[in-house]
Amino acid sequence: MTNTLVILTRDLTKSYGSVAAVRGLNLSVEPNRITAFLGQNGAGKSTTIKMLLGMIQPSCGEGTVLGKRITDAEENCEMRRKVAYVAENKPLYSYMTVEQTVGFASSFYSDWRTDVASKLLNEYKLPRERKVKSLSKGMRTKLALLLAFARRPELLILDEPSEGLDPVGIEHLLQMLVTQAAEGVSIFFSSHQIAEVERVADHVCILDDGRLLMNASLDHLRQSYRRIDLVFSIPAPEWEFRMTGVEKIRTNGYEMSVFASMNADAVVERARDLNVVSVEVAPVGLRDVFLETVKEN
Amino acid sequence: MLWYKAWLETRSRFLTCLAVLTAFCVLFIHHAQGFLRPEWKTDFYRLLFIAQEYVVIVWILSVVLLGMGGLVREKATGMSSLTLSLPVSRAHLLGVRIAVGILEAISLGVVPWVTIFLVSYAGGMPVLLRQVAFYAFLLVAGGLVYFAMAVLVSSLVEGEYTAPAVAFGLVFLAAILFDAWLRRFNLWRLVTGDYYVDKKTFLLLGHFPWLGTLTSLSVAGLMLLASVKVIQEREF
Numbered sequence A: 001m002t003n004t005l006v007i008l009t010r011d012l013t014k015s016y017g018s019v020a021a022v023r024g025l026n027l028s029v030e031p032n033r034i035t036a037f038l039g040q041n042g043a044g045k046s047t048t049i050k051m052l053l054g055m056i057q058p059s060c061g062e063g064t065v066l067g068k069r070i071t072d073a074e075e076n077c078e079m080r081r082k083v084a085y086v087a088e089n090k091p092l093y094s095y096m097t098v099e100q101t102v103g104f105a106s107s108f109y110s111d112w113r114t115d116v117a118s119k120l121l122n123e124y125k126l127p128r129e130r131k132v133k134s135l136s137k138g139m140r141t142k143l144a145l146l147l148a149f150a151r152r153p154e155l156l157i158l159d160e161p162s163e164g165l166d167p168v169g170i171e172h173l174l175q176m177l178v179t180q181a182a183e184g185v186s187i188f189f190s191s192h193q194i195a196e197v198e199r200v201a202d203h204v205c206i207l208d209d210g211r212l213l214m215n216a217s218l219d220h221l222r223q224s225y226r227r228i229d230l231v232f233s234i235p236a237p238e239w240e241f242r243m244t245g246v247e248k249i250r251t252n253g254y255e256m257s258v259f260a261s262m263n264a265d266a267v268v269e270r271a272r273d274l275n276v277v278s279v280e281v282a283p284v285g286l287r288d289v290f291l292e293t294v295k296e297n
Numbered sequence B: 001m002l003w004y005k006a007w008l009e010t011r012s013r014f015l016t017c018l019a020v021l022t023a024f025c026v027l028f029i030h031h032a033q034g035f036l037r038p039e040w041k042t043d044f045y046r047l048l049f050i051a052q053e054y055v056v057i058v059w060i061l062s063v064v065l066l067g068m069g070g071l072v073r074e075k076a077t078g079m080s081s082l083t084l085s086l087p088v089s090r091a092h093l094l095g096v097r098i099a100v101g102i103l104e105a106i107s108l109g110v111v112p113w114v115t116i117f118l119v120s121y122a123g124g125m126p127v128l129l130r131q132v133a134f135y136a137f138l139l140v141a142g143g144l145v146y147f148a149m150a151v152l153v154s155s156l157v158e159g160e161y162t163a164p165a166v167a168f169g170l171v172f173l174a175a176i177l178f179d180a181w182l183r184r185f186n187l188w189r190l191v192t193g194d195y196y197v198d199k200k201t202f203l204l205l206g207h208f209p210w211l212g213t214l215t216s217l218s219v220a221g222l223m224l225l226a227s228v229k230v231i232q233e234r235e236f
Helices: A045-052 A073-080 A098-106 A114-123 A137-149 A167-182 A194-200 A218-224 A264-273 A286-296 B002-030 B043-067 B071-076 B080-084 B090-122 B129-156 B162-181 B187-192 B210-233
Strands: A007-016 A019-025 A034-039 A060-065 A083-086 A155-159 A186-191 A203-208 A211-217 A226-231 A246-252 A255-260 A278-283
Touching (some): A007 A045, A019 A211, A034 A045, A034 A167, A045 A060, A045 A155, A073 A083, A098 A137, A114 A137, A137 A155, A137 A167, A167 A186, A186 A194, A194 A286, A203 A286, A246 A286, A255 A264, B002 B043, B043 B090, B043 B162, B043 B187, B071 B080, B071 B090, B090 B129, B090 B210, B129 B162, B129 B187, B129 B210, B187 B210
Parallel strands (some): A034 A186, A034 A203, A155 A186
Antiparallel strands (some): A007 A019, A203 A211, A226 A255
């Protein structure tokens, strides 16, 4: 168990010519938790992960993973001994068989668990002698996940891990994530599947257009974010609700919908002061938080 | 296990090339008498010189093929993330690939000439071991620059088919340019032994061309170092 931040970046930026893929990212990921990295396509999630693993160099800024500098090739190599990574496209060597792939991967890591690998091979029903190129997309995804789960790394980084999996496979994946986290593995994973994130994540980072828009615990989101639907007897006075914590206001005649990240009670109180006809306060799911945050940006 | 990976990656290319080269040598020598002309006085050694020219063509094409691959090709086929996530430096990754490639290139140079030696011996036309060693060593030591060029091209050029196309293009271009304007430094003539065999006896003339061979090896070494640098700096 480690207590320092497993991922820390400061003003991390990556530009391709005049296009900035990641802009001044200040990310901090706590140990021993499941942190979800959310964002639309092209938001910069994969670019960030590639920078963290030393596959691409930042244009500016700096970062550490497990205390090792990402821009230092030697430290980065050392860090990769303790990090398991499954890339978005689930890369595997097409010319190897399943057994050869497992044998190859196991030779690099002292934290490899042969018993877990054998168990997962059976559970996933992966044909040991078959070449990777003849596996289905789902099987390839399972094999790529097996290579990560058969280890006991300090940090597990997954880029869109559920892509290509059927519902049973997704269920198994989520269980594995929870199990790994319970064993003390810090998990950082990107996903588009908000329902899955909501089930397993402790912490959520939302990235949009290369910028980090949110870095909060899921418990905090559940407790603080509210949607307040109001109906007035007069045209809804939007300007009266511009206060701290109010992220977005939508009005439609006498009706108004307030999206608040905090201070929901103050919003309700203000509405009552204005003789509101009807008040309805509802908790907000991660999906709504994500959509509102991204739309706002 | 990186050695094993490099072997699995190149195995089919290597074995195919080895089979083609060996089969060519067996057939060439087996039917040797059919190629001989009455005016040739040094029949069999002239034939070996001709064999070397054909072996060189196939060998160069083979080592260029073996030089293809690695991280940049893996990037094009979406496999590079797995390799780069291994706790191994990029220089180490490329170093192992180069070492396996060189061993395969040596095999492709030595096996055909050992085959020629054995088939000749079995056919009652024994050849000097020194002459066989001369051709094989010249081929490998002088020709490794083609392999190094292929590795460099495969480190620079992306695309599964673009890199081989560029590498083969460079081989042909170099052959034409050097033969037209820099004949004295023509690598082809070094590797085939054209400058170093007596055109009457077709046996090695004087000393082994160490200077040309070492120069070629040095250029190959520089190209391989440049490849390592390119791969270290490259983004995936």
